[in-house]
Amino acid sequence: MLAVFENSIANPPKELSLPVGRNHLTSSPEEIAEIFRSWRSDSTFYHLSSSNFLALSHRDENPAHPRCIIVMDDIFCIFSGALYNTCDLRRHYGLSRQATEAMIIIEAYKVLRDRAPYPPDQVVKELEGKFAFVLFDSKTSTLFLARDRDGCVQLHWGTAANGSLVCTDDPNVISAACGKSYTPFPPGCIFISANGLISFDHPLNKVRGIPREDDEGNISAVIFQVDLFTRLHSIPRTGSAANWANATVVEGE
16 A cells, blocks of 8 residues: 655654665655556556545555555545454444445544544554554545554555655555655554644653664664653543644653
């Protein structure tokens, strides 16, 4: 799977744009699309506004972690993996027995967006299984990413030449698209474009991008980790897309 969103929509963490390595090979969104298409001839593209797009391919798919894409009510969701509690989730959200994992994710997002009594970390925590997903709401221009707590399904993110956010489960694609300016999406975390990166197991602790340096003092990688010594005041318990994670950082608490 592949998703590319311009910086103004994705609003990626600033750590993803740190100068990593000396040879920063980058590509434009159009070049990234061509790379993916040339390597995966079965791919299907979903072009959005500007140069934003999503793409899906079943090539080299792990049978235990199948990929799918669903478009409902102008919401796009690429899901990879499997949920083990789909029956419970279907009942919880009032969905039919035919509802797929991606449909469940979209319905959960719509509940959060429109009438959430609790924040997104609680909703994602209820997902049992091995998964990664990319969701985009074209009505509100909201990007929503998540990965299971054990990191069983691959998901990488990085920045392209123009600052666009690139997300994919293919390490070769992300390397070709972003040079060395990419890193694994942190397991057990969610990212919401308007509000940032949150751990759904530790929602009151900040998730930081930690630069790693080589022997010459150059940044060689950036790893995102939960900082157990930096807490957020609170996570809003009532919600709209605008206040899901608007919280103040308290250093050193």
